[in-house]
Amino acid sequence: MSQEVDKSAPAKKEVGEVTTIYNEFETWTWTVNMGDKTIHAKRMPGFFRTFKDRAQLALWLPFFFLPYLRWNDKQAILFDIDHRQFHFFSLTVLPQDIWMLSLLLLVAAMTLFAVTSVASRVWCGYFCFQTAWTDWFTWLEEKFEGNPTARRKLEVAPWDLDKIKKKSLKHLSWALLALFTGISFSIWFVDAFDYWNKLIHFQLPTVGWVTLSAFFAGTYILAGLLREQTCIWLCPYARIQAVMNDSQTILPTYDYTRGEPRGKIRRGGEVVAPQGDCIDCFQCVQVCPTGVDIRNGQQLGCITCGLCIDACDSIMDKIDKPRGLIRYASLDELSGKPAKKMYQHPRTLVYIGIILLALGGIVWGLTHLGSMTLKVIHERQPLYVSMSDGSIQNKYDFKLLNKTSKDFKVKVTAEGGIKDQVIIGAEHQPLIHHGRGTSFTIFVKAPGIYANKDATPIQFRVESVEDPMVFAEYTSQFYAPKK
Amino acid sequence: MSDKHNAGDVPTTGHVWDDDLGDYINQPPKWWMLGLTASAIWCVVYWIYYPAFPISNTGYFTPGIGGWTAIKEMEADKSVVDEVRGKYEAKLKDMTPAAILADSELTEYVTRSGKVLFGDNCAACHGQNGVGTHDKQGLFAPILNDDDWLFGGKIDDIHTTIVGGRQGMMMAHKDMLSEAEIDTLANAVASGKPTSTPLFAEKGCTACHGEDGKGMQAMGSANLTDSVWRFDSSVEGIKYTIKNGVNAGTPETRVAVMPAFQGAKLSDAEIKKLAVYVYKFGGGQADAPAAQ
Numbered sequence: 082m083s084q085e086v087d088k089s090a091p092a093k094k095e096v097g098e099v100t101t102i103y104n105e106f107e108t109w110t111w112t113v114n115m116g117d118k119t120i121h122a123k124r125m126p127g128f129f130r131t132f133k134d135r136a137q138l139a140l141w142l143p144f145f146f147l148p149y150l151r152w153n154d155k156q157a158i159l160f161d162i163d164h165r166q167f168h169f170f171s172l173t174v175l176p177q178d179i180w181m182l183s184l185l186l187l188v189a190a191m192t193l194f195a196v197t198s199v200a201s202r203v204w205c206g207y208f209c210f211q212t213a214w215t216d217w218f219t220w221l222e223e224k225f226e227g228n229p230t231a232r233r234k235l236e237v238a239p240w241d242l243d244k245i246k247k248k249s250l251k252h253l254s255w256a257l258l259a260l261f262t263g264i265s266f267s268i269w270f271v272d273a274f275d276y277w278n279k280l281i282h283f284q285l286p287t288v289g290w291v292t293l294s295a296f297f298a299g300t301y302i303l304a305g306l307l308r309e310q311t312c313i314w315l316c317p318y319a320r321i322q323a324v325m326n327d328s329q330t331i332l333p334t335y336d337y338t339r340g341e342p343r344g345k346i347r348r349g350g351e352v353v354a355p356q357g358d359c360i361d362c363f364q365c366v367q368v369c370p371t372g373v374d375i376r377n378g379q380q381l382g383c384i385t386c387g388l389c390i391d392a393c394d395s396i397m398d399k400i401d402k403p404r405g406l407i408r409y410a411s412l413d414e415l416s417g418k419p420a421k422k423m424y425q426h427p428r429t430l431v432y433i434g435i436i437l438l439a440l441g442g443i444v445w446g447l448t449h450l451g452s453m454t455l456k457v458i459h460e461r462q463p464l465y466v467s468m469s470d471g472s473i474q475n476k477y478d479f480k481l482l483n484k485t486s487k488d489f490k491v492k493v494t495a496e497g498g499i500k501d502q503v504i505i506g507a508e509h510q511p512l513i514h515h516g517r518g519t520s521f522t523i524f525v526k527a528p529g530i531y532a533n534k535d536a537t538p539i540q541f542r543v544e545s546v547e548d549p550m551v552f553a554e555y556t557s558q559f560y561a562p563k564k
Numbered sequence: 565m566s567d568k569h570n571a572g573d574v575p576t577t578g579h580v581w582d583d584d585l586g587d588y589i590n591q592p593p594k595w596w597m598l599g600l601t602a603s604a605i606w607c608v609v610y611w612i613y614y615p616a617f618p619i620s621n622t623g624y625f626t627p628g629i630g631g632w633t634a635i636k637e638m639e640a641d642k643s644v645v646d647e648v649r650g651k652y653e654a655k656l657k658d659m660t661p662a663a664i665l666a667d668s669e670l671t672e673y674v675t676r677s678g679k680v681l682f683g684d685n686c687a688a689c690h691g692q693n694g695v696g697t698h699d700k701q702g703l704f705a706p707i708l709n710d711d712d713w714l715f716g717g718k719i720d721d722i723h724t725t726i727v728g729g730r731q732g733m734m735m736a737h738k739d740m741l742s743e744a745e746i747d748t749l750a751n752a753v754a755s756g757k758p759t760s761t762p763l764f765a766e767k768g769c770t771a772c773h774g775e776d777g778k779g780m781q782a783m784g785s786a787n788l789t790d791s792v793w794r795f796d797s798s799v800e801g802i803k804y805t806i807k808n809g810v811n812a813g814t815p816e817t818r819v820a821v822m823p824a825f826q827g828a829k830l831s832d833a834e835i836k837k838l839a840v841y842v843y844k845f846g847g848g849q850a851d852a853p854a855a856q
Contacts, residue, residue: 467710
């Protein structure tokens with residue numbers, strides 16, 4: 082994976098407008114970083130730079146600030162693990178409905194796969210928290226330590242007051258961002274304002290401190306120190322996503338037919354030998370946050386962020402060549418095959434199919450949440466009791482879960498069962514507490530002359546006294562001695 | 565694991581098995597040695613921290629400096645349970661069984677937690693969940709989840725029964741009645757209409773079972789008109805009961821004895837809980853309309 086670049090690059094003394102870019106090699110040689118060096122990527126403006134900036138913010142600003150949103154005097158979105166409830170605006174999901182989470186995760190995974198099969202590692206390049214935080218961390222680094230050249234110089238410079246000042250300011254800013262990240266993560270699970278109050282009074286519970294420390298350390302280490310090493314060596318998704326590319330997938334590609342043979346441009350544009358469009362300026366490598374050379378083709382280290390496209394386009398503009406020497410292209414396109422249509426890409430279609438199925442499941446689940454769940458457990462010992470008047474009595478354990486936000490009383494009715502049956506035990510209209518299970522016992526007594534089958538289905542209905550739309554039903558059996 | 569040495573470099577132990585099997589003297593890999601050392605250290609720490617070595621046969625053992633014992637851990641766990649139960653138990657202490665029954669939350673607590681108490685003290689005769697038990701003479705102990713009670717099914721009656729126990733009584737009539745009379749009476753009782761024969765009043769059955777044959781709660785005499793039977797509902801079984809009586813002091817007599825549970829057997833609170841628990845089996849009778 083390591084490849085040394087020609088160190089004896091000439092043209093150091095060239096001062097032409099374009100050829101000055103070669104001077105940036107002065108202080109470094111590049112290899113694919115195995116973790117022994119820090120990559121100092123150059124920031125260049127361009128379409129993809131802007132897109133990446135905006136995409137990162139669009140996805141992650143809500144991560145920082147959405148928990149502060151209030152709804153009906155409560156936090157609008159709250160994963161209340163303490164009370165085993167998930168609040169989403171007016172919606173409350175209890176653990177019983179958490180199966181939808183697995184569908185949501187399935188949608189997320191399949192979206193990742195589908196997007197990857199169409200346009201490669203879009204998630205990695207523009208949205209992933211590792212990419213985003215690393216980008217912000219290096220942005221801070223640039224603010225305090227200067228551009229990549231200055232940073233490389235600073236690294237080898239002796240420890241003087243200036244270096245100490247720059248370094249400590251950078252690390253302080255990193256620490257603050259890491260801390261804020263930890264706090265922002267935590268407040269998705271507890272009340273945000275209450276959390277801040279406890280935090281500034283140092284009264285967080287142990288689990289709070291552990292979470293905060295873990296996220297502080299994780300952010301600092303992953304985004305500040307490990308950076309692209311996380312993508313290359315740690316991230317499992319990176320591996321999965323990379324194998325989803327095929328010859329139809331578009332990804333940042335170096336057009337080798339146009340670019341080769343590459344060669345350095347001379348002052349005045351004299352051409353020494355037949356030369357392709359690539360002037361070997363290494364700008365694409367210099368801007369790469371993972372330090373790969375895209376001209377070697379698609380590779381594991383490439384997170385397809387398109388920054389090399391920006392860099393190359395800017396150079397092409399300067400040397401009056403058409404843009405797109407590095408561009409989003411598929412392998413098919415590059416080898417001159419006709420581009421296939423979407424519907425000719427069965428893999429993507431399968432992914433989309435799975436996404437639609439899972440989404441359908443979630444929609445069904447959300448619309449069928451109900452405000453109450455009921456489970457009726459028939460007493461097994463004894464199955465029935467013969468009463469003194471010859472009637473047969475069955476005992477049922479009712480277990481109710483009130484998913485609304487207030488307590489209410491319920492009445493119990495039944496359909497089916499035995500003629501002239503009487504329901505005993507709910508005359509006082511049991512109070513059902515919200516947010517937790519409530520259980521009570523119900524007896525059904527039926528005349529012995531009608532109760533002559535060993536099992537008869539009986540459908541119980543429990544409904545709120547105030548609002549008949551809040552109800553739950555359950556089908557059980559009525560048992561009697563066989564006649 | 566160690567790939568530092570290939571076979572050629574290392575001497576063998578010199579011992580050869582089965583003509584050609586030798587054993588190279590390779591060092592174990594470093595990670596393995598680290599694991600071994602760490603495990604050994606862990607053992608020593610464990611021995612010092614936790615109770616470990618039995619010393620002689622006196623029962624003494626090294627207690628460990630951590631002060632951990634299984635009993636302590638169990639008691640800590642138990643105290644968590646006791647804390648949850650504590651608030652209910654404290655309330656229960658000064659309440660009458662009827663008052664407990666009127667409180668739906670306490671009733672719920674008792675019906676959930678009374679199972680163990682019932683299983684330990686009552687189920688031996690009355691069966692799990694009060695389904696009754698049978699012996700060769702028929703029903704050995706009454707079913708508790710129907711609505712037929714010899715000594716009353718109101719909450720206070722049930723409480724009194726558990727506190728003081730009960731003893732059924734019925735004279736043996738085999739020397740007082742003729743075989744034909746017993747046969748007539750047994751058939752009348754089996755049909756559910758004991759008063760259909762004049763013998764019922766003439767022979768004094770009404771003294772205990774009442775003019776209408778519905779029994780008397782004060783004596784615990786059975787209601788002979790309903791469809792719940794204390795012993796055996798067949799004509800032969802009824803004849804046996806009439807002949808030999810209940811607790812009549814003979815070897816053949818039917819036995820119906822419930823011991824008293826107050827005092828040595830159960831605490832007051834436990835008896836109250838059991839009374840409510842039994843009441844809630846489904847046969848409990850309300851004191852007055854809407855007492856629940």
